[in-house]
Amino acid sequence: xxxxxxxxxxxxxxxxxxxxxxxxxxxxxxxxxxxxxxxxxxxxxxxxxxxxxxxxxxxxxxxxxxxxx
Numbered sequence: 001x002x003x004x005x006x007x008x009x010x011x012x013x014x015x016x017x018x019x020x021x022x023x024x025x026x027x028x029x030x031x032x033x034x035x036x037x038x039x040x041x042x043x044x045x046x047x048x049x050x051x052x053x054x055x056x057x058x059x060x061x062x063x064x065x066x067x068x069x
Contacts, residue, residue, distance in 0.1 A: 004031025012037060013064070016044060021060040028063035036066045043068055 009032040013024040021036075028034040038044045043066065046057040 007031035034064040
């Protein structure tokens with residue numbers, strides 16, 4: 001298989017909620033290394049959503065690295 005189109009590209013994601021993480025996910029799926037910056041302490045608020053929103057962080061955070069700053 002050929003390498004993905006964005007292989008070798010590093011993206012730093014400072015976004016939260018829906019549109020930014022979705023964009024980061026698409027870039028990761030295309031081969032970019034995506035590093036998600038989360039707030040210090042407990043990290044992104046979306047990690048703690050419950051009920052029907054509980055899958056948001058795992059779904060849109062896949063294929064990404066995370067760091068708190």
